[in-house]
Amino acid sequence: MADLQPKTGAEPDDEAIVLTPKPSKAQRIASYLSIVCAGAALISDGYQNNLMTMTNVLFGIEYPTEYTSTMSTRVSNALLVGEIVGQIVIGLTCDYLGRKTAIVTTTLLIVFGGILATAAHGVTITGMFWMLVVCRGIVGFGTGGEYPASSTSASEAANEATLKQRGPIFIMVTNLPLSFGGPLAICVFLIVLSAAGTNHLSTVWRVCFGIGCLLPLTVFYFRWKMATSFLYQKGAIKKRVPYLLVAKFYWRSLIGTCGAWFLYDFVTFPNGVFSATIISSIVPDSSTNLKKTGEWQLLLGAIALPGVFVGALLCNKIGRRNTMMIGFSGYLIFGLIIGCSFDKITKIIPLFVIFYGLMQSFGNLGPGNMLGLLSSESYATAVRGTCYGLSAAVGKAGAAIGTQCFKPIENNLGKKWTFIIAAICGVVGIAVTYFFVPHITGEDLRFEDLRFERFLRENGWTGYIGDEGESTEEVVGGTYEADEKQIAAFETTDSKSD
Structure with missing residues (x-):
């Protein structure tokens, strides 16, 4: 093993000697390919997450009697319920069976469920919607599993390819395609609507659902050929995972990532799914002008995108935690502005859409970018998929609850309270982030593996670590004692906590 000297500053760089060995040129190219393949198909997840935004409006026009508020919530929540199950199951799978x-598996499930949803029929219209619920649940299982599987792969590959830029690159291949999926879904909807016309709305939504099947297939071959990361080879635990010790070691980080993700999805998902419904309620003649609602919705999605790039620029400079708190503050500021002035601001549609878009842009800047990054960096490789999947699943539970509560809040308290509650969630999000989320700036992920490894040994765990069942000493080349000294030196820095 090489002479290992972890960087003692808060920001690592590619020139520092770190625990993950320097890859050769060929290995670096393979790592970059793994990053792209792991993250690229997440655009299909973003597309699926936003597919119901305009479809909810379309169904309300085409099936005004059958598509009730209850059915709308049920169809929208089907994806979320599937995602919760998928995130937990696939999170465990990617730790046990490999990324x-x-x-x-997730790619095949998205395609299979999407094909069934496209062909959804029933003896009655209500029966068709129930079939959509089941099919969207299958798609949700796949898209939910993409979160831990793709994100952990992208983070580990980026750790090997370019440590200094791991955070920004991770964001560019995860939250950027997820966020871009929203405007993409609207663009596809508008194109198909223009081609098919308002007299063939059934054709419009079926074509939009069908296109969602094609997106993950574009990189399927490359995903099939992906290489296993060095971190997984050396840090996986395939048997006797000590979950009680995992909870004892990571309880604080889990409260942080799970709690913040719950609050973020509680706000952002229902606001995304029902944003077109909100816009259509203030657009004149929206019931007959579906295209105009879609155009305003596209502008809203476009305004939300720049936050992804700003967050990517800030995450190394000020740290992940501080960036996330800035993002949550956007919910507080713009949620109060829109909520307190709702009756007046909705009379000026461009101003309303701009402020609404800025609120969502801050969400992307902060928790949208940072939650996936933090969940991939805060935990050791052996349980990265499990803890990431659990955090994302709690987040999607928040999304399901938020979606379920959105219509009752809107109907009983008024639309303005959906924004005021978003502001309240922003305050709670700042508090949860400050007290429970670790301050990370991007050190080598291998250090976290060794910290976790040492904790397990100190607490009597005697299992094996490594993809091939190697012991601890074999994994790190017989230099575990030397690495202990390096970890102790590393822990004296402020790279892990304030």
Whole structure:
């Protein structure tokens, strides 16, 4: 093993000697390919997450009697319920069976569920919607599994390829395609609507659902050929995972990532799913002008995108935690502005859409970018998929609850309270982030593996670590004692906590 000297500053760089070995040129190219393949298909997840935004409006026009508020919530929540199950199950799978196995499985599920949803029929219209609920649940299982499987793969590959830029690169291949999926879904909807016309709305939504099947297939071959990361080879635990010790070691980080993700999805998902419904309620003649609602919705999605790039620029400079708190503050500021002035601001549609978009842009800047990054960096490789999947699943539970509560809040308290509650969630999000989320700036992920490894040994765990069942000493080349000294020196820095 090389002479290992972890960087003692708060920001690592590619020139520092770190625990993950320097890859050769060929290995670096393979790592970059793994990053792209792991993250690229997440655009299909973003597309699926936003597919119901305009479809909810379309169904309300085409099936005004059958598509009730209850059915709308049920169809929208089907994806979320599937995602919760998928995130937990695939999170465990990608730790036990490997990242590639999980990624291939999720891709096939998205395609299979999407095909069934496209062909959804029933003896009655209500029966068709129930079939959509089941099919969207299958798609949700796949898209939910993409979160831990793709994100952990992207983070580990980026750790090997370019440590200094791991955070920004991770964001560019995860939250950027997820966020871009929203405007993409609206663009596809508008194009198909223009081609098919308002007299063929059934054709419009079926074509939009069908296109969602094609997106993950574009990189399927490359995902099939992905290489296993060095971190997984050396840090996986395939048997006797000590979950009680995992909870004891990571309880604080889990409260942080799970709690913040719950609050973020509680606000952002229902606001995304029902944003077109909100806009259509203030657009004149929206019931007959579906295209105009879609155009305003596209502008809203476009305004939300720049936050992704700003967050990517800030995450190394000020740290992940501080960036996330700035993002939550946007919910507080713009949620109060829109909520307190709702009756007046909705009379000026461009101003309303701009402020609404800025609120969502801050969400992307902060928790949208940072939650996936923090969940991939805060935990050791052996349980990264499990803890990431659990955090994301709690987040999607928040999304399901938020979606379920959105219509009752809107109907009983008024639309303005959906924004005021978003502001309240922003305050709670800042508090949860400050007290429970670790301050990370991007050190080598291998250090966290060794910290976790040492904790397990000190607490009597005697299992094996490594993809091939190697012991601890074999994994780190017989230099575990030397690495202990390096970790102790590393822990004296402020790279892990304030």
